[in-house]
Each structure stands twice: as structure tokens, then as C-alpha cells.
Amino acid sequence: MKVEVLLFASLRDAVGRTIAVEVPEPATVTSLRRALEAAHPAIARFGTRAKLAVNEAWAGETDPVSPGDTVALLPPVAGG
Amino acid sequence: MTATGPPIPAGELSREELQRYSRHLIMPEVGLDGQKKLKAARVLCVGAGGLGSPLALYLAAAGVGTLGLVDFDAVDLSNLHRQILYGTKDVGRKKLESAAERLKDVNPNVKVVPHEVRLSSDNALDLFRDYDVIADGTDNFPTRYLVNDACVLLGKPNAWASIFRFEGQASVFWAAKGPCYRCLYQDPPPPGLVPSCAEGGVLGILPGLLGVIQATETIKLILGAGESLVGRLLLVDALGMSFRQLKVRKNPDCAVCGPNPTVTRLIDYEEFCGIPRVKEEEKREMGVPAITVQELKEKMDKGDALVLVDVREPHEIAISELPGSVKIPLGTLSSNVNKLSTADDIVVHCRTGARSARAVQFLMSAGFRKVWNLTGGIDRWAVEIDPTVPRY
Numbered sequence: 135m136k137v138e139v140l141l142f143a144s145l146r147d148a149v150g151r152t153i154a155v156e157v158p159e160p161a162t163v164t165s166l167r168r169a170l171e172a173a174h175p176a177i178a179r180f181g182t183r184a185k186l187a188v189n190e191a192w193a194g195e196t197d198p199v200s201p202g203d204t205v206a207l208l209p210p211v212a213g214g
Numbered sequence: 215m216t217a218t219g220p221p222i223p224a225g226e227l228s229r230e231e232l233q234r235y236s237r238h239l240i241m242p243e244v245g246l247d248g249q250k251k252l253k254a255a256r257v258l259c260v261g262a263g264g265l266g267s268p269l270a271l272y273l274a275a276a277g278v279g280t281l282g283l284v285d286f287d288a289v290d291l292s293n294l295h296r297q298i299l300y301g302t303k304d305v306g307r308k309k310l311e312s313a314a315e316r317l318k319d320v321n322p323n324v325k326v327v328p329h330e331v332r333l334s335s336d337n338a339l340d341l342f343r344d345y346d347v348i349a350d351g352t353d354n355f356p357t358r359y360l361v362n363d364a365c366v367l368l369g370k371p372n373a374w375a376s377i378f379r380f381e382g383q384a385s386v387f388w389a390a391k392g393p394c395y396r397c398l399y400q401d402p403p404p405p406g407l408v409p410s411c412a413e414g415g416v417l418g419i420l421p422g423l424l425g426v427i428q429a430t431e432t433i434k435l436i437l438g439a440g441e442s443l444v445g446r447l448l449l450v451d452a453l454g455m456s457f458r459q460l461k462v463r464k465n466p467d468c469a470v471c472g473p474n475p476t477v478t479r480l481i482d483y484e485e486f487c488g489i490p491r492v493k494e495e496e497k498r499e500m501g502v503p504a505i506t507v508q509e510l511k512e513k514m515d516k517g518d519a520l521v522l523v524d525v526r527e528p529h530e531i532a533i534s535e536l537p538g539s540v541k542i543p544l545g546t547l548s549s550n551v552n553k554l555s556t557a558d559d560i561v562v563h564c565r566t567g568a569r570s571a572r573a574v575q576f577l578m579s580a581g582f583r584k585v586w587n588l589t590g591g592i593d594r595w596a597v598e599i600d601p602t603v604p605r606y
Contacts, residue, residue: 142381142449142451143378143379143381143408144378144407144408144409144414146381147379147414148545179407180403180407182401183399183401183402183403183407185398185399187460190458190459190460190461191460191461191462191463192398192447192460192461192462192463206458206460208383208449209403209408210355210399210402210403210408211376211377211378211381211382211383211408212352212353212354212355212358212376212408212410213264213353213376213377213378213410213411213414213416214261214263214264214265214266214350214351214352214353214375214376214377214411214421
């Protein structure tokens with residue numbers, strides 16, 4: 135299935151506001167993360183330090199990702 | 215005003231305060247009881263910069279009785295586009311000296327407590343202990359984790375916000391009621407992966423937006439009013455002017471607030487974040503081969519053959535440049551490496567030396583051997599060699 139992911143902060147600068155990737159079903163946060171890492175080196179550099187949120191909730195690595203879910207990828211930010 | 219009036223019993227409001235807080239007092243959600251709670255409250259603002267400025271100003275205006283500030287910097291001209299605690303006359307002064315003056319002017323009823331120290335694992339617990347709410351407005355990962363862990367260990371709420379260029383995040387991390395920062399981000403990013411405000415820039419208004427959210431959450435915590443951001447992460451996008459929120463939950467495996475914590479006292483946060491213990495400049499410039507601006511000037515004056523590479527962005531080069539430099543923004547270096555020759559002596563520069571150090575590291579890994587980083591960048595060049603070059 136195709137999953138469109140909203141990007142934030144430094145990943146938005148490096149990659150764009152969204153990125154779409156193809157993930158085999160049934161998908162999890164981890165399998166989606168692998169597809170994202172393969173799609174762009176800037177995402178790969180963050181690894182699990184950038185977090186995925188699914189349907190407006192922080193997601194664990196084993197959480198499922200279903201067609202039509204709203205997915206966001208959030209790298210940490212520390213500025214003040 | 216209060217100094218000349220009769221002594222006010224603890225927790226009571228003077229006539230001047232009743233007038234000052236009139237618009238609070240007529241709202242039942244605050245009222246006299248709420249205003250007294252604010253007066254009795256003790257809030258510590260960690261960092262008196264972009265976030266700390268609006269935060270401290272609004273908390274002082276609202277009548278928070280004791281306002282602690284932690285910072286050790288002096289005011290720099292480049293702070294003023296966002297750090298609204300300070301004015302042009304304050305440039306060069308200690309931040310806390312200027313801040314105390316300004317906050318006392320906003321509200322002389324507030325007791326401002328300056329803590330002019332670098333927050334560390336040695337002093338954080340003692341500093342935090344006396345405060346009811348901690349508001350984290352710091353600007354780097356080691357201190358973010360330090361503030362988080364100290365709050366968890368002491369059971370204090372952390373009114374938290376963080377910014378990046380046009381975006382911000384805010385939450386209230388309070389381990390007793392919801393997740394802490396480590397529940398969200400277990401591991402810090404390696405050094406250099408996330409640009410700081412000094413490296414990546416920041417929209418001046420953005421810390422205003424986020425600092426005011428921190429102040430709002432702080433006041434709600436003190437009043438016990440409304441729904442706090444505990445368990446929610448607010449995402450602010452100033453360019454899209456959109457506000458989203460994410461539900462966040464406690465991580466049962468959290469190293470500091472989980473049931474089986476591995477962090478039971480404050481640790482070495484620089485080490486935790488992978489930052490080697492070296493001088494500030496060496497830390498930023500990663501120990502790559504370097505050349506000073508004086509050495510570069512001598513080489514240029516002697517007519518030595520060298521290639522000067524500028525890895526800044528086009529909008530920065532529009533402000534200033536060193537003549538004859540090859541312009542390759544850092545992000546495009548890997549695809550433009552064929553424009554450079556390993557046979558040449560190459561000096562790489564950026565604004566202050568951090569990005570160019572990464573460029574030198576990359577070029578060395580690509581087989582270049584005669585490549586040096588210009589320590590302090592074009593900024594140091596403007597200060598020490600050519601004052602006609604504008605600084606930014």
C-alpha cells in the first residue's frame with residue numbers, strides 16, 4: 135500500500151513537506167520506517183531518533199499502519 | 215508603591231495589586247483565590263533567551279510571585295530579533311542583570327531570582343527543588359535531557375517548548391501524570407544532525423508564539439484551571455499557521471520515569487548526547503585540520519595557490535563573501551565534489567566554522583588530503599582581517 139507521511143522540522147527542510155512510500159501489507163511502524171529510510175538518506179540518518187505518529191497519536195515501533203492512516207514523522211528539535 | 219504602603223500579610227494582595235490584576239480578578243477562573251495562588255507560586259525559567267523572554271515577561275505581568283531565571287550569557291545584537299526581554303542598550307550586558315531590571319519594571323511585586331550559572335548535573339536538583347513549576351526554554355539537547363531528568367527525579371512539572379526555524383513543539387512533561395520527554399525521545403540525535411538556531415536560523419516571532427504557550431500552561435498549572443498539555447504534544451507551524459496535536463503516552467520502558475528506571479540520578483548529559491569533552495570551538499569544528507584567518511591572510515598576501523570554498527547558502531552569500539571563492543552549499547557538496555581537485559590546497563569556510571568543519575570531514579572521507587577548515591569562518595575574518603565585510 136502507498137503511505138503518505140507528513141514531515142516536520144529539519145526533515146521538512148531536507149526532504150519536503152510530505153513523502154509517499156510503498157509498504158507491504160500488513161504494515162507496522164517499523165516496516166514503514168524502513169521504507170522511509172530507504173527512500174531518503176536524510177531520514178535514514180535519524181533512524182529511530184525520529185518518531186512516527188499515526189492518526190494523531192505517538193506510535194510504538196510495533197503499532198500497525200493501515201491504508202488511509204494519517205502518518206507524521208517528527209525529528210527531535212531543541213531550539214530555544 | 216508597595217514599598218511605601220503598609221506591610222502586606224503573606225498571600226494577601228495590596229491595593230495596588232488588586233488594581234493591577236483587576237482583569238484577572240473579575241474572571242471566576244482566576245479570581246482572588248487564583249491571583250493569590252499566582253503570588254505564592256515559584257516558577258523557574260531555564261534559559262532567558264527566545265522562549266524565556268516572552269515566558270518571563272508574561273509570568274511577571276501575571277503576578278507570579280517568585281520568578282527564577284537560569285542563564286549565564288551576555289546579550290548579543292543577534293539576540294534582539296527574538297529575545298524581547300532585552301533592548302539595544304542591553305547589548306554586551308549580562309542577560310540576567312538586564313532581565314531582572316526589565317521584569318521589575320513590568321511588575322515590581324515579583325521577586326526575580328537570578329541564577330547566573332550554567333545548568334549542570336551538579337546544580338540542577340538544588341536549583342529546581344525550591345520551585346513549583348520548571349519551564350524549559352533551553353537551546354540544546356544535553357540540557358533538555360538534564361532538565362527532563364531533574365524534573366522527573368524531583369516530581370516537578372516541566373512546561374516545555376522547543377523551536378526549529380518556522381516550527382515549534384510544546385507540552386507539559388510531568389511524570390506523575392503523564393509522559394516525560396524521554397518517553398517520547400529515548401535517545402538524543404548524534405551531534406550535528408539537528409541544526410541549532412545559530413546554525414539553521416529561526417523566525418524571530420516563533421519563540422514568542424511558543425514561549426507564550428509555555429507561560430499559559432504554567433499559569434494553568436498554578437491555577438489548576440483548564441486542561442493542561444500533559445499527554446499531548448502541540449505542533450506549531452508558523453508558515454502554514456497550523457496547530458496540530460498528538461496524543462503522547464507514558465513509555466513503560468522509559469529509562470527515567472518507567473517502573474524500572476536505569477537513570478536514578480543525574481548523569482553526564484554531554485556524554486549521553488555523544489559530545490566529546492573538548493573546548494567549545496573544537497567541539498563545533500570537530501577537530502578537523504584548520505587554518506586561522508591570519509594564516510589565510512598571509513597565504514593570500516604571499517600569493518599562495520589555494521582554492522577557497524564557501525559552503526554557505528546563496529542567501530547568506532548575498533550578505534557577504536570572500537572574493538574568488540567557489541560557492542558550494544554544504545547540502546550540495548556530495549554532488550559537486552567533481553568541481554574540486556585533490557591536487558589543490560583547499561580552504562573551506564562558512565559563517566562561523568561549524569558547517570565548513572563538516573564539509574572538511576566529508577572531503578577527507580572522499581579522499582582529499584590538503585583541505586583545511588577556516589576557524590571562526592567569514593565572521594572571524596570580518597572581525598580580525600577585514601571590517602568592511604558585513605557580519606550577520
